[in-house]
Amino acid sequence: MKSKVWLSSPHLGGSELKYIKEAFDANWVAPLGPNVDGFERDLEKFLNEDVKVAALSAGTAALHLALIECNVGHGDEVICQSMTFSASANPIVYLGAVPVFIDSEKDTWNMCPEALQEAIEDRISKGKKPKAIIVVHLYGMPAKMDEILSIAAKYDIPLIEDAAESLGSTYKGKACGTFGRFGILSFNGNKIITTSGGGALVCHSQADKDKTVFLSTQARDKAPHYQHSEIGYNYRMSNISAGIGRGQMEVLHERVEGRRGVHSFYAELCKNFEGVELFSEPNSDFYSNHWLSVITIDETKTSKNYEDLRLAFLKDDIESRPIWKPMHLQPIFKDAPYYGGKVAEELFGNSLCLPSGSNLSDEDKERIAKVMIDVFSNKKEYSVLS
Numbered sequence: 193m194k195s196k197v198w199l200s201s202p203h204l205g206g207s208e209l210k211y212i213k214e215a216f217d218a219n220w221v222a223p224l225g226p227n228v229d230g231f232e233r234d235l236e237k238f239l240n241e242d243v244k245v246a247a248l249s250a251g252t253a254a255l256h257l258a259l260i261e262c263n264v265g266h267g268d269e270v271i272c273q274s275m276t277f278s279a280s281a282n283p284i285v286y287l288g289a290v291p292v293f294i295d296s297e298k299d300t301w302n303m304c305p306e307a308l309q310e311a312i313e314d315r316i317s318k319g320k321k322p323k324a325i326i327v328v329h330l331y332g333m334p335a336k337m338d339e340i341l342s343i344a345a346k347y348d349i350p351l352i353e354d355a356a357e358s359l360g361s362t363y364k365g366k367a368c369g370t371f372g373r374f375g376i377l378s379f380n381g382n383k384i385i386t387t388s389g390g391g392a393l394v395c396h397s398q399a400d401k402d403k404t405v406f407l408s409t410q411a412r413d414k415a416p417h418y419q420h421s422e423i424g425y426n427y428r429m430s431n432i433s434a435g436i437g438r439g440q441m442e443v444l445h446e447r448v449e450g451r452r453g454v455h456s457f458y459a460e461l462c463k464n465f466e467g468v469e470l471f472s473e474p475n476s477d478f479y480s481n482h483w484l485s486v487i488t489i490d491e492t493k494t495s496k497n498y499e500d501l502r503l504a505f506l507k508d509d510i511e512s513r514p515i516w517k518p519m520h521l522q523p524i525f526k527d528a529p530y531y532g533g534k535v536a537e538e539l540f541g542n543s544l545c546l547p548s549g550s551n552l553s554d555e556d557k558e559r560i561a562k563v564m565i566d567v568f569s570n571k572k573e574y575s576v577l578s
């Protein structure tokens with residue numbers, strides 16, 4: 193029987209169990225220990241910038257703490273890219289703040305600098321200067337960082353990078369997640385590397401890292417008894433999860449190469465289909481880990497839409513998925529302010545995420561190619577009436 197082809201499944205390297213065994217042998221079965229320290233060091237080295245990394249229980253937790261450390265509180269406004277996973281926006285609401293959503297631009301599908309500038313000006317004119325900006329490097333594609341950083345600097349608003357999908361991506365040679373005041377990473381099971389579930393906050397000073405660790409371990413003041421002057425959270429990564437992370441860090445470069453190889457496979461395949469375009473870097477400033485490979489389908493040329501392809505894949509037990517539905521179109525955020533046009537909305541209407549794991553076999557790729565050739569080569573349905 194054929195096995196299911198997943199969109200993006202965990203791809204273990206081999207030494208994860210070694211680190212977990214060390215943790216068991218030394219009885220470090222807790223949200224601290226040598227694997228947590230080691231995983232943080234590995235990430236700092238990989239990001240190759242002068243950063244300090246705090247390992248946490250989830251990317252969402254990292255974003256929550258980043259917003260707290262940017263002093264976001266009740267009634268504040270925070271700017272957020274609209275086309276993203278809801279976890280980019282939810283922590284804004286955890287804090288009683290209001291998200292202000294921004295459209296995408298067509299080159300990287302990430303935050304549109306013009307719409308960002310317009311939003312900041314308009315919010316300031318309404319008497320409310322945004323407290324932070326959350327930019328996302330969607331599907332691994334770096335956002336237009338020069339433009340966005342310069343706008344953030346011009347208005348003196350801290351930038352938080354949601355790099356949950358972009359570990360291993362770079363913009364002008366610099367790692368995604370290291371540009372902003374904070375960067376967040378995710379190691380959920382579907383990401384480029386996993387700790388089964390986990391995240392990290394990328395900081396630029398030891399003081400910010402110390403504050404993050406303090407808040408993530410229940411905010412205990414220095415005292416022999418339990419004393420608290422601030423509200424804390426239980427957000428630290430466990431030493432067992434971090435053991436998986438250390439094993440995964442040994443193969444991260446290979447995983448990036450693997451995903452980029454899958455993207456190249458789709459690039460070759462898509463040359464055969466008119467009206468099917470693979471989402472790719474606009475120029476060599478942008479280096480994507482291609483966490484997910486995504487195509488846009490021109491229905492006027494193919495007479496097919498993404499749902500036709502998704503259902504054809506499903507028949508052969510191949511998983512694919514529509515792209516993130518923009519946040520400003522989500523029922524829960526329907527009243528949130530929004531700036532921009534219909535770029536994100538239109539991309540959502542004609543794009544599909546394809547199986548992208550670094551563990552896709554040649555046989556999996558053959559199955560995928562066969563379905564796509566079936567769907568796109570037979571462009572016009574023959575009508576029995578004509």
Ligand SMILES: *Cc1c(COP(=O)(O)O)cnc(C)c1O
Nearest residue numbers: 250251252277279280356378380
């Ligand atoms: C996965 C993801 C997150 C959340 O990370 P978790 O570790 O699952 O909490 C946040 N933002 C984006 C864009 C993501 O893809």
